[in-house]
Amino acid sequence: xxxxxxxxxxxxxxxxxxxxxxxxxxxxxxxxxxxxxxxxxxxxxxxxxxxxxxxxxxxxxxxxxxxxxxxxxxxxxxxxxxxxxxxxxxxxxxxxxxxxxxxxxxxxxxxxxxxxxxxxxxxxxxxxxxxxxxxxxxxxxxxxxxxxxxxxxxxxxxxxxxxxxxxxxxxxxxxxxxxxxxxxxxxxxxxxxxxxxxxxxxxxxxxxxxxxxxxxxxxxxxxxxxxxxxxxxxxxxxxxxxxxxxxxxxxxxxxxxxxxxxxx
Amino acid sequence: xxxxxxxxxxxxxxxxxxxxxxxxxxxxxxxxxxxxxxxxxxxxxxxxxxxxxxxxxxxxxxxxxxxxxxxxxxxxxxxxxxxxxxxxxxxxxxxxxxxxxxxxxxxxxxxxxxxxxxxxxxxxxxxxxxxxxxxxxxxxxxxxxxxxxxxxxxxxxxxxxxxxxxxxxxxxxxxxxxxxxxxxxxxxxxxxxxxxxxxxxxxxxxxxxxxxxxxxxxxxxxxxxxxxxxxxxxxxxxxxxxxxxxxxxxxxxxxxxxxxxxxxxxxxxxxxxxxxxxxxxxxxxxxxxxxxxxxxxxxxxxxxxxxxxxxxxxxxxxxxxxxxxxxxxxxxxxxxxxxxxxxxxxxxxxxxxxxxxxxxxxxxxxxxxxxxxxxxxxxxxxxxxxxxxxxxxxxxxxxxxxxxxx
Numbered sequence: 213x214x215x216x217x218x219x220x221x222x223x224x225x226x227x228x229x230x231x232x233x234x235x236x237x238x239x240x241x242x243x244x245x246x247x248x249x250x251x252x253x254x255x256x257x258x259x260x261x262x263x264x265x266x267x268x269x270x271x272x273x274x275x276x277x278x279x280x281x282x283x284x285x286x287x288x289x290x291x292x293x294x295x296x297x298x299x300x301x302x303x304x305x306x307x308x309x310x311x312x313x314x315x316x317x318x319x320x321x322x323x324x325x326x327x328x329x330x331x332x333x334x335x336x337x338x339x340x341x342x343x344x345x346x347x348x349x350x351x352x353x354x355x356x357x358x359x360x361x362x363x364x365x366x367x368x369x370x371x372x373x374x375x376x377x378x379x380x381x382x383x384x385x386x387x388x389x390x391x392x393x394x395x396x397x398x399x400x401x402x403x404x405x406x407x408x409x410x411x412x413x414x415x416x417x418x419x420x421x422x423x424x425x426x427x428x429x430x431x432x433x434x435x436x437x438x439x440x441x442x443x444x445x446x447x448x449x450x451x452x453x454x455x456x457x458x459x460x461x462x463x464x465x466x467x468x469x470x471x472x473x474x475x476x
Numbered sequence: 477x478x479x480x481x482x483x484x485x486x487x488x489x490x491x492x493x494x495x496x497x498x499x500x501x502x503x504x505x506x507x508x509x510x511x512x513x514x515x516x517x518x519x520x521x522x523x524x525x526x527x528x529x530x531x532x533x534x535x536x537x538x539x540x541x542x543x544x545x546x547x548x549x550x551x552x553x554x555x556x557x558x559x560x561x562x563x564x565x566x567x568x569x570x571x572x573x574x575x576x577x578x579x580x581x582x583x584x585x586x587x588x589x590x591x592x593x594x595x596x597x598x599x600x601x602x603x604x605x606x607x608x609x610x611x612x613x614x615x616x617x618x619x620x621x622x623x624x625x626x627x628x629x630x631x632x633x634x635x636x637x638x639x640x641x642x643x644x645x646x647x648x649x650x651x652x653x654x655x656x657x658x659x660x661x662x663x664x665x666x667x668x669x670x671x672x673x674x675x676x677x678x679x680x681x682x683x684x685x686x687x688x689x690x691x692x693x694x695x696x697x698x699x700x701x702x703x704x705x706x707x708x709x710x711x712x713x714x715x716x717x718x719x720x721x722x723x724x725x726x727x728x729x730x731x732x733x734x735x736x737x738x739x740x741x742x743x744x745x746x747x748x749x750x751x752x753x754x755x756x757x758x759x760x761x762x763x764x765x766x767x768x769x770x771x772x773x774x775x776x777x778x779x780x781x782x783x784x785x786x787x788x789x790x791x792x793x794x795x796x797x798x799x800x801x802x803x804x805x806x807x808x809x810x811x812x813x814x815x816x817x818x819x820x821x822x823x824x825x826x827x828x829x830x831x832x833x834x835x836x837x838x839x840x841x842x843x844x845x846x847x848x849x850x851x852x853x854x855x856x857x858x859x860x861x862x863x864x865x866x867x868x869x870x871x872x873x874x875x876x877x878x879x880x881x882x
Contacts, residue, residue: 268815276815277845302881303848304817305505318735320686328614329589333689337735338772341780342813389773469684470580470627474546474573476538 243363243379250402251358257432259285259462263454268346271446276301278344284355285462291315292355293467297475298344308475310467311336315359316385324472331469340389347418347440347449349389360385366394371405374398390417401425403433411444418442429458480620480640481567484584488547488572491583495574496541506535506550509879513558515652517870523649528558534568544575550618554609561648561661562608568618580625585618588636590680590691592731592740595786595805595825598764599693599727599742602678604642604700611653611854611873612836617642631683638676641698644718652871660715663707666698667721674698674722690730699723701797703750719755723748736772740786741765751795752864762790764800768809782809788825799864802828816842831858834865850877 237245266278279299284292291313298307306326313319319336339351361381369378381393391414396406403425411417424436438451465471513528532554539547550569556562571584588602602619609615620640626633646659668674676697683690702718709715727744743763751758766786774781784807788800807823818841825834837853852875859869 270815274815301817301842301845302505303507303842303846303879305881318733320684329587330591333592333731333733333738335733335736335738335768335770338770338780341772342778345813345815345817387772465627468627468632469682470625470632474575474580476540 239365240363242365243381244358246365246377246379246397246402247358247361247363247381250397250404253402254432255286257286257429258459259283260428260456260458261460261462262434262456265452265454266344266346266348267450267452269448269450276345278346280344283462283466285464285467287313291319291357293464294355295467295472295475306476308472310469310472311354312467313355313357315357319354322469322472324475329473331472337387339385339387346451347442347447348451351383351385351388351390352420352440361393368399369396371396371398374405375400376405401433403435416443426456428456432458481570481585484570484620488570488584491572491574492541492547496543496545501538501540503538503540504535505538505882506533507879507881508533509877511875511877513652514874515871516874517872519652520867520870521654521656524652525558525650528556528562530554530556530562536569546573546575547571548573559608559648559651561646562651564606564608564645566606566617568616570618578626580623580627582621582623582625585620586623587616587618588621588623590693590727590729591742592689592729593742593764593766593786594740594768594784594807595823596764596788596800597742598762598788599729599744601693601695601700601725601727602636602638604644606645608645608647608651617645631681634678634680634682636676636678636680638678638697639673641672641674641676641720643672643720644700644702646718653868653873655716655867657706657714657716658709659704659718660707660709661718663709663715663717664702665705665717665719667719668698672698687733688730689732691728693727695723695725695727697722699746699749701749703755703797705755719750721748721750721755721757736770738768738770739765740767749797751792751797753795758792758795760790760792760796762792762796762798764788766805778813780811780813782811783807784809784823794862796864799827799832799834800825804828827863830860830863832860832863832865833857846881848879848881850879851875852877 262282264280264282268276281297283295286292294311296309298304308324310322311319321334321336323332323334340349343350343353362384364380366378366380369376376396376398379395381395383390390409391412392410394408395404397404405422407420408416409418418440420438420440422435422438425433427433434456436453441448509532511530515526534552537549548569548571552566552568554564567585569585571582571586574581589600591597591600603616605613606615606617619642622637624635643661643664646661647654649658678693678695680691680693698720702720705717705719707715707717723746725744725746730741732739745761747759748757750756764786768782768784771781786805788803790796790798790801793801803825805825810820812818821838823836835855840850842848855872856865856869859866
């Protein structure tokens, strides 16, 4: 058992008994404690479905729109399973993408190509690659797991009128396009408000802001909108979420190659 | 085609009446396309054309029931200016999918793909090739079937009953990309007295274990690949006659992913098929395999470059009914990862025993939201007289396809 896993477990066991404001903690411990608390609050949703619209905009302001649907299954003891179905552009309608997230190591990924009716295993080491031509990389849209980063609390700060933790996250997995992410998390509800992404040369690459948080199942906070701006290219992607439904009865059998082939 | 469509529809109708209660969604989508083909070199055979224009449409009607079960109908039609055999209609799909808690039953006309490699789809056997559509063999005719699929923790088991056989399409007199003689599809011969009504069977087991995906199957029935013999047509012209023999085939496909590497293997053992010498059966083994390595974010850009290398083998060697009996293939796949989904694939298949090679380029991108443009270039170089593709040596092709998606 390595130190960080021991710490995660002890923090999980200690729960709220471990006040985050405790000055005894080092910035690393505090950063990890925030991530563990955040993860704990997201736990137990079981599954959800949601529709998404992605509006891609280039520097000239030309727009291109994608319609997608997401299905997610929470997996205890491992990363979540995700199924993404493309509705538009129409030429990629019925294309579907299956992802088994693993906290460390490569995810398992399959792509369904409807023209050939072919399910193709794909290499998931391309974490930094753009997701359907957008400013979101694959590593930005796959599920966030505590073990994926090492943490360092930087400071507390007011962000848009909300008291926030500012935490630096360094990817613990290989092939990330980032040296680090700086994340603003509100102290009251542990909602991510903003993320700055630093590229491999440690220059500011992108900023993601979250808006329109709604509470689901009286417990879970999900945003209506995520807006990613690439500072280096001037391109942006607005990801608009609709029709979140939770605990829809999804199970493992909805996340296999058969379900990938008939996904629509 | 009516011969299998009517029974098929009747069975689907009956099942829907018995199983389904209510409807939840309809959907109509599909595409229309215009295609131009240019053959820059003079044809080798009389009446062959230098260019063609064609129009095709492939609508798709989808209906989902409250239970999650669904009905799909996908007809296809192409009208070609040069080759009357390329003008054709097909039912690509006419399927009722019964989604049960414990299984999926897929009934009707469908397409089922098996395989992992990129250059040659060796073990893919359920559907017949619609060869007039594209020389690459990736276009398939709809196959009538009953398919029971059971997916469990221990893997996926697929059972197929294939009650009706589809003959391969071949280019006509005026078509390019054909042998010196026309294949007379009106005089197809069968080993089985039941002809196209011979019932074929297949069973496939596939499973995923971590980084491994593997499948193994057994097929017994009418070979999708015809053997050939010679004859004459009505007016007495010499023609090639396709002969569909009874075969048994065991096939295997495996892929393994490791970081940026994807390793692939397809292999088969077939009993009952003739070869280039004629109909005498010659059991054989064929295999293809290799790797695909992806360089991500090349030159500090958003672009990915995939490098594919595969070896193609058929132990019938010079008597194989395929040009790919001892060949190496290399391909580069560039994904620009832009909003237009621009992609370019460049490939080279080199015969090891001769200079014969086959080079292709495929490029595609989206125009606006609803249009796509595809460019395809193919060239056959240094085909010696004994080569399988010798008759196609001057059939270099430039093809442009513009599709509107609705």
